[in-house]
Amino acid sequence: xxxVLATADDLKQAIDGTxxxxxxxxxxxxxxxxxxxxxxxxxFAMLEIGFSRMKNAGTGVAKILxxxxxxxxxxxxxxxxxxxxSADVLGVSxxxxxxxxxxxxxxxxxxxxxxVMGFSDAIPxxxxxxxxxxxxxxxxxxxGSTLERIKYSxxxxxxxxxxxxxxxxxxxxxxxxxxxxxxxxxxxxTGMQDFAGSTAVHLIGATGALAALLLLGPRKGKYxxxxxPRPIPGHSMPLVGLGVIILFFGWxxxxxxxxxxxxxxxxxxxxxVTLLGAAGGVIGAFVATQIKQRTIDIGMVANGMIAGLxxxxxxxxYVELWAGPIIGFVAGLIVVFGVIWIDKKIDDPIGxxxxxxxxxxxxxxxCGLFTAPRLAEYNAFGNPEGGLVYSGxxxxxxxxxxxVVVAFTFVFTLSYVTFAIIKATIGIRVSEExxxxxxxxxxHGMYGYxxxxxxxxxxxxxxxxxxVSAPAAPAVPATARAGEAPA
Amino acid sequence: xxMIVAYIRHEAFEPIRGDLLEAGFPSLSITEVKGSGRQKxxxxxxxxxxxxxHLRPKLKIECVVETRDVDRVKEVILRHARTGSVxxxxxxxxxxxxxxxxRTGEExxxxxxxxxxxxxxxxxxxx
Numbered sequence: 001x002x003x004v005l006a007t008a009d010d011l012k013q014a015i016d017g018t019x020x021x022x023x024x025x026x027x028x029x030x031x032x033x034x035x036x037x038x039x040x041x042x043x044f045a046m047l048e049i050g051f052s053r054m055k056n057a058g059t060g061v062a063k064i065l066x067x068x069x070x071x072x073x074x075x076x077x078x079x080x081x082x083x084x085x086s087a088d089v090l091g092v093s094x095x096x097x098x099x100x101x102x103x104x105x106x107x108x109x110x111x112x113x114x115x116v117m118g119f120s121d122a123i124p125x126x127x128x129x130x131x132x133x134x135x136x137x138x139x140x141x142x143x144g145s146t147l148e149r150i151k152y153s154x155x156x157x158x159x160x161x162x163x164x165x166x167x168x169x170x171x172x173x174x175x176x177x178x179x180x181x182x183x184x185x186x187x188x189x190t191g192m193q194d195f196a197g198s199t200a201v202h203l204i205g206a207t208g209a210l211a212a213l214l215l216l217g218p219r220k221g222k223y224x225x226x227x228x229p230r231p232i233p234g235h236s237m238p239l240v241g242l243g244v245i246i247l248f249f250g251w252x253x254x255x256x257x258x259x260x261x262x263x264x265x266x267x268x269x270x271x272x273v274t275l276l277g278a279a280g281g282v283i284g285a286f287v288a289t290q291i292k293q294r295t296i297d298i299g300m301v302a303n304g305m306i307a308g309l310x311x312x313x314x315x316x317x318y319v320e321l322w323a324g325p326i327i328g329f330v331a332g333l334i335v336v337f338g339v340i341w342i343d344k345k346i347d348d349p350i351g352x353x354x355x356x357x358x359x360x361x362x363x364x365x366x367c368g369l370f371t372a373p374r375l376a377e378y379n380a381f382g383n384p385e386g387g388l389v390y391s392g393x394x395x396x397x398x399x400x401x402x403x404v405v406v407a408f409t410f411v412f413t414l415s416y417v418t419f420a421i422i423k424a425t426i427g428i429r430v431s432e433e434x435x436x437x438x439x440x441x442x443x444h445g446m447y448g449y450x451x452x453x454x455x456x457x458x459x460x461x462x463x464x465x466x467x468v469s470a471p472a473a474p475a476v477p478a479t480a481r482a483g484e485a486p487a
Numbered sequence: 488x489x490m491i492v493a494y495i496r497h498e499a500f501e502p503i504r505g506d507l508l509e510a511g512f513p514s515l516s517i518t519e520v521k522g523s524g525r526q527k528x529x530x531x532x533x534x535x536x537x538x539x540x541h542l543r544p545k546l547k548i549e550c551v552v553e554t555r556d557v558d559r560v561k562e563v564i565l566r567h568a569r570t571g572s573v574x575x576x577x578x579x580x581x582x583x584x585x586x587x588x589x590r591t592g593e594e595x596x597x598x599x600x601x602x603x604x605x606x607x608x609x610x611x612x613x614x
């Protein structure tokens with residue numbers, strides 16, 4: 001096969017003046033959208049640090065940077081080719097796994113090499129950047145649930161497997177041109193619809209989180225002797241708020257960016273429906289916490305916005321604007337009751353299994369209800385007659401449900417096996433004493449908030465423990481010093 | 488009347504509080520303190536330099552009881568606070584001269600702790 005760098009072709013055309021105007025314009029949008037999505041890493045970091053106790057505040061910074069970097073290299077090496085590549089490998093059809101574009105070296109032109117994104121003429125490197133940012137989001141979702149007790153090394157190993165295999169194959173099936181998206185199989189006659197990844201990104205991340213949680217167990221002190229859950233409040237609601245609003249901002253790269261072009265101008269429609277979904281989520285969570293506990297729970301309202309955004313992600317390119325607030329509102333209700341329900345048995349400190357898992361499932365199913373025929377036809381996936389409210393048929397809803405079950409089962413199985421192997425070999429969680437001391441000091445030898453743990457008098461005192469200023473000029477007579485008890 | 492003062496590990500407190508409450512000793516105070524003893528320092532690493540932190544966080548419990556109850560309370564604290572490792576802390580028993588319940592002005596041993604019967608009574612009413 002003849003491998004070429006796409007940039008070489010594009011650059012030559014640009015020099016010759018034969019590059020169509022749409023190429024740089026669409027490429028610019030995809031790169032900008034990708035950078036928006038990369039900023040979501042800051043959102044996840046702040047959200048998760050805010051929901052941690054002070055003794056675990058620093059580890060989140062290290063973890064998000066390490067995992068982002070590991071995922072970048074793995075996704076570039078193999079992940080992107082598995083997720084979006086065209087060619088068949090070893091007799092395995094590209095509807096199961098892609099195999100063109102390892103290390104971003106691919107055969108054929110960009111549209112042939114990554115066919116599901118071929119409708120956009122943005123250059124493949126921009127699409128890679130965008131899709132990598134999605135992979136990093138999905139990975140970040142996993143670790144939020146494992147806060148405050150997972151071993152750093154265990155998570156790093158999972159990051160390699162996740163970014164190389166689990167996410168690429170799972171997302172390939174759902175929105176990378178795989179069999180769930182294409183349909184036409186006995187199990188799934190109609191293709192599944194997932195515009196920007198309610199299932200492909202959010203449910204996959206949350207499913208990995210669930211597998212980890214089942215093997216990891218709850219944080220120390222989470223469940224009383226009577227088995228009832230006890231709150232372990234995170235240390236900073238303002239950081240949670242900052243994190244959520246950064247995520248909200250990033251989502252305007254996430255969903256509108258999934259158009260991969262500006263020439264059909266749909267990015268604006270998708271952006272508006274995303275806004276309405278987020279708004280619905282907050283209002284839904286607001287109502288639910290008011291009913292449930294007669295207060296407006298700050299963390300829950302934050303989860304509500306995430307849930308609304310997660311739920312609107314799959315339908316954002318398939319539904320009319322009016323469906324946005326409805327989908328978001330239901331997600332807001334789901335996340336509040338989901339968090340309370342899951343908390344009874346499973347310790348998920350940030351509620352990712354609800355906000356990304358349950359809301360991701362709801363968002364995916366929502367396509368089966370609300371997909372507009374004109375948009376189903378335009379995207380060319382699923383039943384062109386639209387969802388239940390348009391067609392009166394359950395066909396699309398069933399396709400969505402099958403897709404959710406398949407994606408969940410696949411990701412859960414691989415993740416559970418991976419974490420089980422990690423648990424059996426190097427161990428998955430820190431010891432009880434280490435958990436008590438906090439991951440910052442145990443895993444990193446330093447604190448996220450040093451002044452919270454080190455008395456002021458000790459800071460600057462040096463390793464020997466002797467005050468730095470003391471030995472400099474001992475004004476005490478030698479006789480008096482001799483009389484002192486040896487230290 | 489005696490005051491029991493104990494410096495313990497944070498994680499020992501919840502079981503101690505639970506057992507004391509059950510035994511009829513609900514009244515106590517805690518303070519989060521930092522102190523040093525035989526437990527060795529934690530070395531913090533910060534951007535390539537090291538910092539030894541000698542003062543370790545502990546929880547200080549104060550609890551005033553009738554003299555005859557000292558052993559019972561002591562036993563509960565020791566049972567839960569002892570891990571056998573360096574850093575379990577220390578316990579002191581101090582004499583107390585007077586005790587006054589501020590709300591009523593009552594004085595003497597009767598203001599210390601709730602009577603066991605009262606605790607049971609309030610539990611069955613409250614729950």
